[in-house]
Amino acid sequence: MPVDTANYIYRSGTTPNTRSAVSQKNKVFGYGVGGAGFTQIGAVSEFGWDECRTIDPVRGVGYGDQVAELVPSVTEPMTLTLNKTLMYAANLFQVVGYKGGVDGLMRSLRHARWPFDIKQELVFSELASLEEAAKGLAPQLADGEMKPLQAPKVNALFTYYEGCWFNSWSGSFTQDAAIVAENGSVTVTDILDGISQYGEYIDTGLAIASALGGAGSYGKGYSLRFAGGSNAPTV
Numbered sequence: 001m002p003v004d005t006a007n008y009i010y011r012s013g014t015t016p017n018t019r020s021a022v023s024q025k026n027k028v029f030g031y032g033v034g035g036a037g038f039t040q041i042g043a044v045s046e047f048g049w050d051e052c053r054t055i056d057p058v059r060g061v062g063y064g065d066q067v068a069e070l071v072p073s074v075t076e077p078m079t080l081t082l083n084k085t086l087m088y089a090a091n092l093f094q095v096v097g098y099k100g101g102v103d104g105l106m107r108s109l110r111h112a113r114w115p116f117d118i119k120q121e122l123v124f125s126e127l128a129s130l131e132e133a134a135k136g137l138a139p140q141l142a143d144g145e146m147k148p149l150q151a152p153k154v155n156a157l158f159t160y161y162e163g164c165w166f167n168s169w170s171g172s173f174t175q176d177a178a179i180v181a182e183n184g185s186v187t188v189t190d191i192l193d194g195i196s197q198y199g200e201y202i203d204t205g206l207a208i209a210s211a212l213g214g215a216g217s218y219g220k221g222y223s224l225r226f227a228g229g230s231n232a233p234t235v
Contacts, residue, residue: 003032003039003090010042017127027156028082029119030096033103038119041095043085045181047120051078080118080161080186085179086171092182096164109166115189118161129154163189 015024028047029038053075058068084092093100096116100106124132132155168185192198 003035003042003095005039005042009087010040015125017125019125019128019131021122022125025123025125027121027123029121031116032090033094033097033099035097039095041082041084042090043087044083045085046081046083048081049078050081052076078161078188078191079167080164080188082118082184082186084182084184086182092169092184109169112166115163115165118164118186120159120161121156122159123156124154126154158194160192160194161186161188161190162192 013024015022026047028041028044030041031037032039032041054073056071056073058071059066060068082092084095086092089102091101093106094103096118098104098106098112098116105111164186166184167187169182170184171180171182173180196202
């Protein structure tokens, strides 16, 4: 059955207006079992990400102890940390779409047959939204942030984690604590923002020639190695 988001557990409070991002404004969404779309996951105690890749040095015999170039290797799949308080009718499996708990058999990672998606929204404060609007930028509007008619439009940074699988799931009942936490680790297939063109020539900054301006329209901040030389003169 769909997660009941109308009860007091899912009641929203207010947050301070700051330029620094705060955890209270980070929202995590999943396709709750029986739902029609993304639903915010309640009582999330921790949400985090970890990603890495190896950078291999290229060297040449006869050129001394010198790195000719650093070559990024393939990126390892991103891992998410998703921990939440266990609810009687909404466990960690159910909030991402699996038929667990009162909805079905899902009691183990071995029961998962399909991957799931997660959406993250880092909602801007009103202060940050007004500053971005003054710059002419137009980030996406945050979900569910405009219910009062007098409320200002606030922006958010969207991140979609696609093709996710749980690689670990744990929890425990202890004698000295009443709250039961579920801890999940998730492996992600791909990461998108939902609006940018995706492919070989995505403009992620630091390019020699701007993807928007074409040849001759040089970017700023790239390494001098790509500008015809480095900071060190050659002998």
